[in-house]
Amino acid sequence: MEAKEATKSFGGLVAVNKVDMHINEGEVVGLIGPNGAGKTTFFNLITGIYETTSGEINFLGQPIKKSKPYEIAKLGIGRTFQNIRLFKSMTALENVMVGQYCRTHANLLGAILRTKAVRREQQQMKDKAIELLKFVGLEDKKDEIATSLPYGDQRKVEVARALATEPRLLLLDEPAAGMNSREKVEMQQLIKRIQEKGYTVLLIEHDMKLVMGICDRILVLDYGNKIAEGLPAEIQKSKEVIEAYLGKGGAA
Numbered sequence: 001m002e003a004k005e006a007t008k009s010f011g012g013l014v015a016v017n018k019v020d021m022h023i024n025e026g027e028v029v030g031l032i033g034p035n036g037a038g039k040t041t042f043f044n045l046i047t048g049i050y051e052t053t054s055g056e057i058n059f060l061g062q063p064i065k066k067s068k069p070y071e072i073a074k075l076g077i078g079r080t081f082q083n084i085r086l087f088k089s090m091t092a093l094e095n096v097m098v099g100q101y102c103r104t105h106a107n108l109l110g111a112i113l114r115t116k117a118v119r120r121e122q123q124q125m126k127d128k129a130i131e132l133l134k135f136v137g138l139e140d141k142k143d144e145i146a147t148s149l150p151y152g153d154q155r156k157v158e159v160a161r162a163l164a165t166e167p168r169l170l171l172l173d174e175p176a177a178g179m180n181s182r183e184k185v186e187m188q189q190l191i192k193r194i195q196e197k198g199y200t201v202l203l204i205e206h207d208m209k210l211v212m213g214i215c216d217r218i219l220v221l222d223y224g225n226k227i228a229e230g231l232p233a234e235i236q237k238s239k240e241v242i243e244a245y246l247g248k249g250g251a252a
């Protein structure tokens, strides 16, 4: 993924201002910044919810245009949301299976007639969804209604559903928000295991311990501008970053 001077304005407000960035395959990159810095808007540009006002974002050599969520998933970008968006009244397993539909081959007629090929594919989907739930540590909760699970588990179901789209790039929007410290540690371990499986991750997260502990590289936005980029240790020491978080007086 590569952004070249990516810009998004809402009327007079420039939410993302000429941001350059790239993510290499296999990296975990953190996107941080104070509230309103433009992080979610940047995610929405990568996922085609918004179109850039100017500049461009390329993914696997193709420019990202305004697209429907399933088109972006098919392109190879999976995401989770700041506010959990699971399908109510569906089990954890069904929620994960929904993520796979952008990769299935069955056409409508085959699905209606429930042909042998369709049944075989559905069984494969189910097996794979169970495997993903096992990967996030929720195999024993597969038949529970997803939205009735504890908060931390719901976030894990969302991660499993995003993985089910077979993403080449996984975007995690505040995966540890609202979690207790035990759940945060589990989420950090899960992201580490996701990276070990070969996935590429871009992560928005306010929990500095988690960000610093897991990211290969960190990018900092403030008022839409990229104010710093570097290794976690470099970001922690950056005067610009400290000022952005604490205000100029706080950095003294």
Ligand SMILES: Nc1ncnc2c1ncn2[C@@H]1O[C@H](COP(=O)(O)OP(=O)(O)OP(=O)(O)O)[C@@H](O)[C@H]1O
Residues within 6 Å of the ligand: 010, 013, 014, 015, 033, 034, 035, 036, 037, 038, 039, 040, 041, 042
């Ligand atoms: N749809 C929109 N219309 C108008 N302004 C918007 C819209 N979306 C975001 N903004 C504005 O753009 C700026 C960046 O917002 P954004 O949500 O991207 O920040 P953020 O870094 O994700 O913040 P947070 O950490 O609080 O989630 C803010 O000033 C916000 O009010």
